[in-house]
Amino acid sequence: MTTISPRRKRASNSLRIFIFLLVLAAILAFVALLRSPITSVLWHLAVPLTYARNAASVSISNAFAAFSSSQALSKELRDVKAQLLAANSKLIDRDLLYSENLELKERLGRESEDFPSVLATVVMRPPGVPYDTLILDVGVQDGVGIGDLVSPGGSAYIGYIAQVYARASRVVLFSSPEQSYNALLLSASGTSTLPRRTAVSVGGQGGGSLRAEVPAGIHANVGDIVIFPSLRPEIIAKVEHVEERDDASFKTIYMRLPVNIQNLLFVEVRPRIVDIEEISNEE
Amino acid sequence: MKNNNRSLLFVAAMFLLGGFLFQFWPFFLIAIVALGLGGYYIPATALGIVLDITFGVPGGILRFIWFPFTAGALLIVALHMASLHYMLPRTAREKL
Numbered sequence: 001m002t003t004i005s006p007r008r009k010r011a012s013n014s015l016r017i018f019i020f021l022l023v024l025a026a027i028l029a030f031v032a033l034l035r036s037p038i039t040s041v042l043w044h045l046a047v048p049l050t051y052a053r054n055a056a057s058v059s060i061s062n063a064f065a066a067f068s069s070s071q072a073l074s075k076e077l078r079d080v081k082a083q084l085l086a087a088n089s090k091l092i093d094r095d096l097l098y099s100e101n102l103e104l105k106e107r108l109g110r111e112s113e114d115f116p117s118v119l120a121t122v123v124m125r126p127p128g129v130p131y132d133t134l135i136l137d138v139g140v141q142d143g144v145g146i147g148d149l150v151s152p153g154g155s156a157y158i159g160y161i162a163q164v165y166a167r168a169s170r171v172v173l174f175s176s177p178e179q180s181y182n183a184l185l186l187s188a189s190g191t192s193t194l195p196r197r198t199a200v201s202v203g204g205q206g207g208g209s210l211r212a213e214v215p216a217g218i219h220a221n222v223g224d225i226v227i228f229p230s231l232r233p234e235i236i237a238k239v240e241h242v243e244e245r246d247d248a249s250f251k252t253i254y255m256r257l258p259v260n261i262q263n264l265l266f267v268e269v270r271p272r273i274v275d276i277e278e279i280s281n282e283e
Numbered sequence: 284m285k286n287n288n289r290s291l292l293f294v295a296a297m298f299l300l301g302g303f304l305f306q307f308w309p310f311f312l313i314a315i316v317a318l319g320l321g322g323y324y325i326p327a328t329a330l331g332i333v334l335d336i337t338f339g340v341p342g343g344i345l346r347f348i349w350f351p352f353t354a355g356a357l358l359i360v361a362l363h364m365a366s367l368h369y370m371l372p373r374t375a376r377e378k379l
Binding site: 017031035038039042049053125128130132162163172176177 | 339349350
């Protein structure tokens with residue numbers, strides 16, 4: 001019968017742990033050096049899988065929709081129709097004002113550059129991916145570059161391209177924690193038809209929400225919008241709540257991204273390098 | 284391999300599948316914890332590396348970690364290994 005002394009057994013265990021850590025360090029060093037190409041290959045394989053998953057989830061939700069009562073469905077349809085009507089009228093108004101805005105800028109000698117945009121499918125979105133990011137199915141091969149702005153449509157923007165792979169890219173949302181941006185708060189003015197513009201430093205809080213602090217004297221109301229200082233209007237957030245205390249010299253503004261990221265299916269990627277403090281530190 | 288370890292492997296596989304199908308990343312984290320607690324140290328660490336490659340580097344202060352999921356997996360593995368010292372060995376019941 002062979003017996004192993006506890007001391008010998010302990011030495012053997014320590015050796016195994018040492019070898020495990022050594023191999024792990026070698027793998028991590030390899031991954032750190034070739035992180036981008038490895039991620040590119042991984043997403044190349046994962047994107048078709050996510051398409052299949054999305055198609056399956058649509059079929060499942062359609063199957064369950066058949067169990068909804070016809071009364072509830074007709075009520076929902078009525079509500080959606082009413083919302084669509086209101087949105088359409090607002091859109092006509094918005095298009096008219098937008099074209100007028102660009103025309104005025106052109107007349108004043110400030111021609112805004114017209115960049116082509118790339119349509120992308122949102123492959124993964126929070127809470128499928130952490131760190132308030134999105135994964136898109138467009139990459140270097142589609143002309144997407146680091147720093148490009150990502151829009152759900154119109155003048156709204158939700159984030160920027162932080163990493164680009166061959167056929168995929170990673171978007172960091174403006175609401176990503178510990179990132180801050182220089183923006184303008186457009187608040188309604190009581191005396192003039194023009195909105196008041198206040199420079200603010202907007203910080204991400206995660207989960208689609210943002211936060212900024214302004215002096216107590218600054219007017220800020222729920223529904224005000226926050227834009228990037230640019231020739232074209234670039235809306236990045238909408239004020240949801242204003243926290244103000246009588247004895248405080250600052251008030252805190254809580255904002256949300258212009259769209260619900262959980263419902264996003266398609267986005268547009270527009271070339272424009274955005275001035276973000278964190279961008280140079282990314283990978 | 285004990286039966287309860289095998290059930291933890293099954294739980295981990297289910298959470299992995301659930302995380303992908305229901306698009307909920309904390310399920311992946313639970314899968315790592317289940318693998319680590321089940322004594323599957325290498326699969327837990329490998330899953331951490333794959334998730335780190337897939338999800339990229341976080342922003343803010345956490346970006347200095349570079350491999351947060353792998354670090355989490357190693358932490359679970361270390362905790363499990365440390366906890367083994369305070370538990371009875373598999374043959375202890377016979378001796379008692």
